[in-house]
Amino acid sequence: MSPLDFQLVLLRRMADHNPGLVEDARRELGVPLARMREANKRWQAMVRSPRSRSAAGRYRSVLGPPESTAARRIGDLDCEAWLWPLPLWPDLRFEVLLAPNGAVWNEWLVRAPGAPSPALRALEDLTPWSCTVDEAARAFAPARPLEGTAPTRWGLAFTAPDAGGVGRRVVAEFTWGLLQRTAVDG
Template structure:
């Protein structure tokens, strides 16, 4: 009787790439804006299965027993940061690491790192020097049009709200509609990018 051939080992997945990371960002946004995510997915030339697999691998990396720190993880995926800037937020001194995101050329992925290497925040912000959106009314608050800090500044005072899931944020504020009537609103963000706005009342 002949010897059985050795069992083939499953092929190990390749490195987690900047493309995979963009799919992770899109995966969280698909709950709110599936059409926009679908267009972006086609533009990137990837399948739904690839998006699902990228998200699975991302979650596995984040929850691994010996998971590396946030900055090391992002460096391994996105390369060296485009810039590292000291930042002070209230009493907290930290460093802001910025990486470009090809899918949104005018945005950067920002990781705020406190002393000791702990990541305090991870989200999309406007790129330094890039022109932000001119926002004056509710009609200007379209999906993917602005970041958390841009909406908060445009419609100050805004009150931060606890997100419904990790990587989600909310803002409550008052903004005029097209007729100039001020309305109470709640804006929802994923990875720091606006997803939808809910307006109270009729």
């Protein structure tokens, strides 16, 4: 598997919510639909294999050495963050958070260091692929994390003003850390 194949794996899960965006991205990468399916099949086989590498080893074998690593403290937990660039999303990085024992705690897309965050001020700014989980949580604090509907999916509940300035309760769904869709409650 290659970094290109890994991007196809990310896209495959995103296709459940945004098939049009995924189709455009697949064309931009210049690969046929069959290759996306094959990449996902191979990734799933790697993940489920009884002789598979650790999750951290799997990412290193597919993506190569991380572009950067950094110690990070989340609450009272120490971890290490590994970041890789992905050409399809130049302003993002694929981040893997590792526990001190090397176990992967989290894996998702985050904004690249130094890349500007999107201006998120209202409900209308929350378009598919416009922001990451942490950006939405910061912009519309306080946000409440929600259990995802599948592995690699996350949710956030928060209040965001609409175009008229009226606060609306929102549930945002993310795949691999990237916004896929929002639902407004009331």
